[in-house]
Structure formats: C-alpha cells, structure tokens
Amino acid sequence: MGMSVVEKILARASGLPAVAAGDVVEPKVDLAMSHENAALVINQFQEVFQGTGQAPTVWDPSRIAIIFDHRVPAESPKTATNHKKIRQFVAANGITKFHDVRGDVGGICHQILPEYGYVRPGFVVVGTDSHTTSHGALGAFSFGVGATEMASAWALGIAVNIEVPATIKVVVSGTFPPMVGPKDLILHLIGLLTAQGANFKVLEFHGETIRQMSTSGRIAICNMSVEAGATSGIVPGDAETVRYLREEAGVTDAIDCVTPDADASYVRTVEINVSALVPQIACPHMVDNVKPIDQVLGIPVQQIVIGSCTNGRLDDLAAAADILRGKKVAEGTRMLVFPASSKIFAQALDKGYIHDFMRAGAVVMNSGCGPCLGVHEGALGDHEVALSTTNRNFKGRMGNPTGEVYLCSPVVAAASAITGVITDPRKG
Amino acid sequence: MPKVILALENDISTDDIYPGRFMATVLPTETPQFAFFDRTDFNASLKAKAFPPGSVIVGGENFGCGSSREQACSTLKGYDLAVVARSISRIFLQNSINLGLQVVICPGIEATEGDDLEITADQVRNHSTGKVYDQVKLPAARKGIMDAGGLIAYTRARLLARG
Ligand code: SF4
Helix, strand or coil: CECCHHHHHHHHHCCCCCCCCCCEECCECCEEEECCCHHHHHHHHHHHHCCCCCCCCCCCHHHEEEECCCCCCCCCHHHHHHHHHHHHHHHHHCCCEEECCCCCCCECHHHHHHHCCCCCCCCEEEECCHHHHHHHHHCCEEEECCHHHHHHHHHHCECCCEECCEEEEEEEECCCCCCCCHHHHHHHHHHHHCCCCCECEEEEEECHHHHCCCHHHHHHHHHHHHHHCECEEECCCCHHHHHHHHHHCCCCCCCCCCCCCCCECCCEEEEEECCCCCCEEECCCCCCCEEEHHHCCCCECCEEEEEHHHHCCHHHHHHHHHHHCCCCCCCCCEEEEECCEHHHHHHHHHHCHHHHHHHHCCEECCCCCHHHHCCCCCCCCCCCEEEECCCCCCCCCCCCCCCEEEECCHHHHHHHHHHCECCCCCCC | CCEEEEECCCCCEHHHHCCHHHCCCCCCCCHHHHCCCCCHHHHHHHHCCCCCCCCEEEECCCECECCCCCHHHHHHHCCCCEEEECCECHHHHHHHHHHCCEEEECCCCCCCCCCEEEECCCEEEECCCCEEEECECCCHHHHHHHHHCCHHHHHHHHHHHHC
C-alpha cells in the first residue's frame, strides 16, 4: 500500500522501507527550533546529563535554530535574563542559526525559518511552539513539542518514540473571489473540522487552489492547522516550493520534493471549493467558532491588529495598505501593525506601506510576536474587543481574560479599522 | 479517595491553565503559583494548599489545546494533581507524559466538583454517582517513557546506553 507524504518522510528519516499510521518510529531530526522558551529547554537539557558523567553537548549545533520573538525587546528583567542565558548557551555550543533581537535579521520564528532557507521539503522539523505546523508549507513534516521533548532531541538527535500520525487529505479547488484568500480558507476548514477534528492527525493539502497559492498563503494555512488539533499541516513540495527557496530564501543546494504515493491511504478526504467563499471570522473564544462575515457585521472594535506568523508577510501588508491608503483609522479604534520579520519590515518601508499605515494613524511596531500572545504590548482593556489577523482567540489570549478577540484576514482588519466596526471589505 | 476539585467545559486552552503573560517563568519549581491564574478563587485555593495530592481536575473534550508551553503541565504537576478528560490535545498529552503528570482519557466521564473519583488501571469510578467509565489507553508509543518515570530519565538512560 502507498504512503502519504508524512509516512514517506518518516520512513526515510527512520531508515525504514515503509511505515504506516500507528507505527512507532524514531526519526532523525533535521531541524530543532526554539524561541525564548529555550531557557526552559536548556534547564531540562542540563538535567538530562546529570549523573551521566557526560558533558552536556548538543547532538548537532548546525541543526538547532533559536529565534527571539515572543517578547522582544524584553518587557521585563526576567525575560532579558532569559535572553542573556540563551545567548551564553548559543555561544558556548556554537549554534549558528541564532536570531537575536535585531532590526536586520530578527523576526518571528515561523517566518525566519522559511525566509533563511532553514527548512526543506522532506525535513523532519520539531519546534517548541505549537505553530511549528507552519513549516509544512515547504513540504516538511513539522510539529510542535514541549521543552523536555526538545531537550531530548538536542541530546539524541531523534524524536523518541513517536507514533506515525494518520493523514486527512484536504482537496481545495476553485478560484478565490476578490477580498477572500488563504486565511478565509483555513478559518472555514477549522470551523468544518472543529478544534479537535484533526487531533493526532496530519492535514495534507492538495488541489489546484493550493498549487496556485504562494508560499506565504501556504504558511498561513499550515500555521493554523494546529487550531484543528493537527500534528502538522503539509503541502507536498512542488514548483512553487522550489521557486520560493531559490528566489526568496537564496537556497542553492539540491532540493528534493517528497510527494505522496497515488495509492496512499487517508482516514478522511475533505473537499472544499473556494469560488463562492466569503470572508470568515472566528468569534470569541474559540478558533472553531467560525462565522461568515455577514453574521458579525457592525460589532464595534477597539483594537485592530495586523501581523503575526499567520498574516504578517509582505502580501498581507500590501493588501491592508491598499485599503488604508489615504484613509484614517476611526476615532476610538487603535490599530497596531507588526511585520513578521525585519526583512519584511524593510520591504514594506521600501514599498511605502509603512507610511500608508502611519499616515492612516496605525502604530507600527517592531517585528516579533507583539500583541499576539498578550504578554508584551498591545494588551486589551477590560471588556474591549479586538479584531486581529493572528491565529488564536482563547480567553485571555490578548492579555486580558475579559477581552474578546475576533480573527480575520488582513483585508477585513484594514476595512474595519476605517469604520471602527467589523466591516466587509467587499463593500467598503 | 481523590476528590474532583475543578470540573471544566470543553476546549480548555493552555492560555487558561497557564496564561501567556507568565511564560517568562520557566522553572518547574516556580510555575505552580500561576496555575489557572485568572480563575482567581481556584488559584488562591491551590496556593493555600487546600487540596491534597492526587486531587482531580475533570475536563471535557480537547483539554489543553493551544500552545505547546510545558508550564501548563509543570504547574499542575507542582501540586501533584491528576487530569481526567473526555479527550486531550496532543501536545498537552505528550508533555504530561514527559513530565509524569497523571492524565487519563475517559470519553464518557461525568463528574462535578466534590465528587469522589477512583482511578483504576483502565477505568474511572465516580463513587458519588455510582457510575463507572472506561479509559482510553494512552499512546503505546509512550509506554517506555511512562515506565521510566518521564522523558528526562528516559533520555538519560538512552544516553548512557549509547555510551
Ligand atoms: S506570532 Fe503569535 S502565534 Fe505566532 S509564534 Fe508568535 S505568539 Fe505564536
């Protein structure tokens, strides 16, 4: 019987001719990514070596990536000290894929990994972040783990005792109508599957719509696959993957796209046609509480957020800037923009988008996670409402348990910034 | 017999168990103070050591969804609590096993705060209602880690075996 793309990747990484869903394997790890929570990984890593008589040494410093993004620049002495501790570890262990708090090479981990060509099709990627699913956009099997599991990978270079996940095939057809795009597709799919519909499973994306989608759009859909519980989302590598890695990430060495067998077995197939899709909104306090926009029009919004690893890329900023250019953010509403990486920030500057945002009254913040997880900046006041292009709207997510977060695409966020209420960009 | 100290709805996220604004605190010895921080009364009872070890949090479907933050497990492990839920999100389940937090998947579980629960090898018995529920076995892949008492000990043994 044939294999799904993740089965193929896991067979290869485990040195086996074939694997099937449910098998227990120990794949070699091609890339191990952490952010500030490397502080905890370091702690667990050192504990692993205690009493062994061996010096704590990472298995391969060239395969470890550490990116500061969650709280940059540090919001507290505690975070700054975590950063310091991690910097010392990075230097002592010769870790090269390190992105410090910087305005040239900094950014959100899930943007930095593709941008610098750290992820390739066929890779096994682990990351101490649930949205590590993002890197399936480049045809890798990429999944989130906890800090102790990362410590184990740092020591052994393998993911110990993992079960091969079953795969759900998602076939997407049709052409997006104007003002509708990948974010609306993934929100719609999460609503369909529910928040745990893909728990322990992989979402493998196919169809003409996916083939024609840019890597940026693919990152958005794989990023949010975890909101349906998925272990990973994956778009099997193709011509666009190669184009992105060569042209945008500057990769020059061989790229080997892994594709599923024609007779692969899937636990379920979901078919979606996007030709009649309308803008989608995830309502508080669950990402699967998804409604078509006409059911939530007119809800007053105090904070608009555009950015994050989901929708903080150049095409997202361009689409929002096109709507805001020459307009003003409504009185009583504040708008925050945080590009996903320093590189994107610089490109947006060159293109004039940053000026468009600032003239409209938006506050443009440094690249990083910003208000997405509510620890740093852009917290909500009591009972305030946010409309955001980020990926989570759990109670308390934006720093205040009485706040409410609605999730949407960049064009919905931009159109709503002008009116101060949830607004359909197709009618704006 | 262990009592249910908190009975929760579906989709309890790690933002609820351990709010993101405390993520700069990482050490397992320091995280317990922030357990369910925004559930003010429950957090105060935990900190006052009002519940004996082994006390149970009952969850609905998809318990522990969201972030991969391991603090959400270490914070509960710090009080030696157990989690019994109808279903558990993958990363939370994995982290719990890795840290030795007792987690039980029990699709039919019905319990309210104050109920007496007995967790056996493959069932959960609610002595307050007289009902008995079957457990779903934890992933077989993780057995070695459970037997070793957690992933740190397991990885250490693997390192030593490799020499
Ligand atoms: S932007 Fe938000 S979702 Fe993305 S990595 Fe940062 S905190 Fe996580």
